[in-house]
Amino acid sequence: MRGEILKGHLDLLLLATVAGRPGHGYEILAELRRRSQGAFALAEGTVYPALHRLEAAGVLRSHWTEVAGRRRRIYSLTRSGRRELATQQRELDRFVIGVRAVLGTVT
């Protein structure tokens, strides 16, 4: 999928992935890849700025754990994150319905 399409929905995808299970960056990415069946090709590092942005917005929270002597940041959804996820899902549903309706008239 083209980068610009993905970019507009990355926050929603990350929120949805973290909502399923809290995890660290690599885990979130692997889960995203698994659930999307590899549809999204994105540079793995770009997930972290997005996670940081979402945390700054208050929809994610995180804490450190230590695994094999390495510090690892675990992300989870906040209460306002769940509300935000629901809102974004509704908006996306409306958007998809609208796009499909337009495309339906074309074909």
Add this chain to the structure above:
Amino acid sequence: MTLPTTIKAFLDEFERALRLSGRRRRRVLDEARDHLIEASQRGVAAGMDPLAAESAAVEAFGDAAKVASRFDPGLLTRVGQRAAGALERHAHSRLKAKSDGRWRRPPWSVPSGRIPSFRRRLRDTLPLSVLWLSVIGSFVLWSTVHQPVADFGAGFPAALYISVVILYISAAILAPAYGIAIIISARGPHLKPVWLFPGIAETPTAKVWYGLALVIPGAIGWGLALAIRPTPATAYLLALWLLAPVSFAGCLDIARAHSNRSVKRAIIAGLAPSFYISADGRWWWNGDTWLSVAAAVPEGALRSPDGNYWWAGSFWFPIPPRARPDGRLAPV
């Protein structure tokens, strides 16, 4: 551009490209390190060669500079970076090469004695220190023996009270102002000679000593005055008292990081290369032809301590990459 293939090389490049500071910087680096190690270990577990797994993890992570640029540095850091950029441009503008295209020494004047001796520095700054000590010492003595500062509003003349506060405020403003002047002139030529304070313009060290002569006796004097006669306003005066030395020390630290010490020292030691550079600063003459400063480095050019830049007489240029036999790019 260099393409790192190992986690360590990638993290080094990533760290250089990050515009974050402090705890956020450490956090991003720790997360990136954890991610890359995890990805690499999974690659090995899947049967990949360790080096290939490391390389694949780095490649999948994305371009270090691009990823680093996506982190929001935050308002304070952005403002700080802009201020540092403005200072940098100012410093560079003072070091422009002359228009005839020949590489020249930047316009720093290094006295014949080069590094001044301690005795000379002391001689330069002693008159100012004595002056300040006598002014402040007189005040401390007077306030102790005659009228305690504690009696503000109870017989202490209002005009004198105001003048004391003005003195505090002046010291609190003068010290950082002088510190900022040191930062601004850290890469440029010395200040013009001032007849009142002979020696101030001789060396960068003299500038610093004059500043210290201004701040230290003042800080000691005001500190003593506050300790001997605490007043209801002591807390506020203490803040003003601290502002001068703390801000001056901060300015010195910035100036030290900002000054071109390695370049200056190389020039003083006669290590600066001599080669021709075009008037627009974009080309240098290798004896046969003009070469772009962005494409090749003259032999013997002065390099920055981190090895990533070379000094072209006007600016620091990134050291251009060159092709390795395997087609990858490597630094020169």
